[in-house]
Amino acid sequence: MRIAILSDLHIGYERFREDAFSQAGTALEMAAKEADAILIPGDIFDYRHPKPDVIAEGMIAFKRISGAAFKARVIKLEGREKYTDRPIVAIPGTHERRADGEIDAVDLLSLSGLLVNANKAMAVIEKGDEKVCVYGIGGVAEERFRETIKALNPRPVEGAFNIFFFHQSIYETLPFSSDFIHIEELPIGFDLYVCGHIHSRYEGKCHGKDLLIPGSTVLTQLKEGEQEEKGFFIYDTESRSYSFLGIGSRKFVNISIDVSGKDAGKINGEIERAVADAAGKFERPVVRVALAGEAKDRLVQASIRTPEAGGAAVEISKSGIKNVEAEAIAEEIREERLGEVSIKELGMKIFLSRLKEKGYQMSIDPVELLEILDSEEGKEKVVSKAIEALLT
Ligand SMILES: [Mn+2]
Structure with a gap:
């Protein structure tokens, strides 16, 4: 079976709304032509609560491939209700995630019969006498993923090609938090592992499989x-090999310019x-210009213009x-305000000037009063002591 793996369509993404819609459409149309089934590991939509017009864009993108002559069928969905046998199997990502039991945006597509939602469920896809079992876990908070796997305990099915697909950060690709799952912690025994969430392409191994x-x-x-081209994988379960197909996405160009010693x-x-x-x-590229270095003076930053370019x-x-100049000024301010004065002394200064403003005239010396208020004792004791001192 040839399975297209595409992810993170982010339909509705505001900054590049048109690109999100048109590139999702291109990917789905190409996938429908090339593959027997489509797998989507999350973030079809950019929002947890997409507006009706964004939901409509998602529906249109999937409706456009409703005429595709897929050779495979989803014959069973264990753990959820199935509304179609179209071999488009998806899970919600972190962008669509809602509390357990609540309807999310992927459920809407599933209820409309546009795809099969395999969140915490296993879809059995059949083509001729070949069976592919796909177990999905939609995006959850990173610190909850281990316990979620443990509770659901996904297992491969004998006699089938087994795929585990999910939507999380993986420590080996993003080594930033101990909450992120390690590849070796993923459930064993599957023939293929598929993940969404990460927006750049990654090809690795898990328990000896792709x-x-x-x-x-x-x-x-x-x-x-x-800066790489966007696209999707086609995985062939028979040869256990895959290829990447580009979707002709808008080109992203990252340019670095050193501003040191230059004027605006x-x-x-x-x-x-x-x-x-x-x-x-390139046609209509997205260009990011990263400026770095020591600017000549404060005016440089304010005088930089964004050029128009077809x-x-x-x-x-x-x-x-x-x-440099701004940093020197900030440093001066810091020194002038605090200098050698401790925070407590500064607090005392402010306290005294406020008392003066309010016309403080009581017998107790304000310095002594602040000492009482600042003592280590409990709040109530301090307050009663201060009142006592003020009234006697
Ligand atoms: Mn995403």
Whole structure:
């Protein structure tokens, strides 16, 4: 069986709304032509509560492939109700995730008979005498994934080709948190592992079998690693091999410019040329210009312009600019405010000036009063002591 694996369509994604819709459509149409079945590991929509027009975009994208002559059928869904036998099997991702038992956006597509929702369920896909069993777990909070696997205990079925698909961060691809699952912790015995959530493509191994992450079909993060072409995998269960098909996604170009010692005019000139160059090479590219280095003076940042370049979407990142002058001013302020004075002394100064403003005239010395209020004892004791001191 030839299975298309596409993920993270993010329909409704505001920054590139049109791209999200059209590229999801291209991926689905190509997949319907090339494959016997389609697997989608989450984030079909960009929202937990998509508006009706966004839901409609999702429905249209899937409706467009309703005429596809898939050779495979979903003959059984264990753990959920099945509304179609179309071999398009999906789970909700973190973007669609809702509390257990609540209807999410993927349920809506499932109820409409556009796909099969295999969240915490196993779909059995049949083509001729071949059976593929697909077990899915939709996106959950990272710290809950281990217990979710344990509770559901997904197991492969004998005599079938078994796929486990999910939507989480994987520690080996994102080593940022101990909550992220390690590849070796994934359930054993499956013939193929498929994950969504990560927006760039990844090909690895899990328990000796392929672990595939196709990445998103739309550009979202504007990071260096997103310059590769978007697309999807086709996995052949017979030869146990796969290939990646590009969907002709809008090209993303990341450009770095060093601003050190340059004035705004020179920097703007360099930005314009780099953007024009990218716009000349690619159709309507998304261009991110990352500026870095020590700017000449404070005015440089404010004078940087975003150039217009025939259909290109341009984003300029100034976060890498070190503004020497501004940093010196901030340092001065810090020194002047605090200097050698401790926080407590500063507090005392403020306290005294406030008392003066209010016309404080009581017999107890304000410094003594603050000492009482600042003592280590319990709150009630401190307050009663202060009142006593004030009234006697
Ligand atoms: Mn995603």
